[in-house]
Amino acid sequence: MRSREIEHLVKTGTKIRVSFGTVYIHIPSETGISRVACVAGKKAHRLAVIRHAIQRRLRAAVKSLPSSSSIPSYEMVIVASSVKVREMEFQDIIGELHNGLTSVYEK
Secondary structure, eight states: OOOHHHHHHHHHHEEEEEEEEEEEESSSSSSSEEEEEEEOOOOTTTTTHHHHHHHHHHHHHHHOOOOTSOOOEEEEEEEESSSSHHHHHHHHHHHHHHHHHHHHOOO
C-alpha cells in the first residue's frame, strides 16, 4: 500500500485497539483484493532492526490468519505501538487480529 492509501485508511477505516497497538480495517476492500500494511514507528522501538522484526512478525501473523469465505477482501493497517508484540505468543497475535477482523465484519 502507498502512504496516501495508508493515511486514507487510517482516517476512514474502523479502529480497533489490540494489546500491541491499533488496527485500522476497511471491509470490503475498495480494490477487491485483501491488502495489509504493517507500521512500527520509533514509538515501538528506537532501533530499526527491531522495528523491522516487528513488521515481519505482524506480516507473518496476517498470512497465518485462517481463511474464511464469509469475510470478503479487506484492507488493514496494523500500527504497532509497543515492543510487546515481540514477546507475545504467535497464536495470541493471530487470535487478536482474527477477532478484530470478524468483529468488524459482523457489524
